[in-house]
Amino acid sequence: MKEIRAYVQPHKLSQITMALLEIPGFPGMSIMDCEGFGRERTEHSQDYKPFLLKKRLEIFAPDDLVEIIFETIMRTAHSGHHGDGKVYILDVLEGGRVSSGERDKDLG
Template sequence: MKEIRAYIQPHKLSQTTLALIKIPGFPGMTVSDCEGFGRERTEHNQDYKPYISKKRIEIFAPDNLVDIIFDTLMKVAHSGHHGDGKVYVIDAEKGGRISSGEIAVDLG
């Protein structure tokens, strides 16, 4: 199992969600608001704040879905503009379903 973590432009969230839920067996996702900065910077002014708003998507997926989810995020969240975001794939060693007490490597 892997965690796929993506930081995308807020205006791309609806289109990205629609594309992801079309993937057979898609396990679901968590979305949260976040701010940060990378190489891109906002203009300097009196109230300088370098942070740019993004949407953070977290998906825990079985290994057989990781590539299609990753590829979908890379394609659909792309606008062609600087600052489109990032996608990471991270190993997830273990997970548990709180409601049932189930502990497993793949909780899909």
């Protein structure tokens, strides 16, 4: 199992969500508002804050879906402008379902 963590432009969230929902067996996701910066920066002003608003997506997926989810986010989030975002794939060692007490290395 892997975690796919993506930081994307807020205006792309709906389009990304619709594309992900077309993937058979898509396991679902969590979305959070976040602020940060990378190589792109906001313009300097008197109240300079370099942080830009992004949406953070967290998706825990079985190994066989990771590549299609990753590629779907990369393709759908792309606008050709700086600051489109980043997508990461992280190893997940184990998970647990609170309601049932189930614990598994492949829990989705």
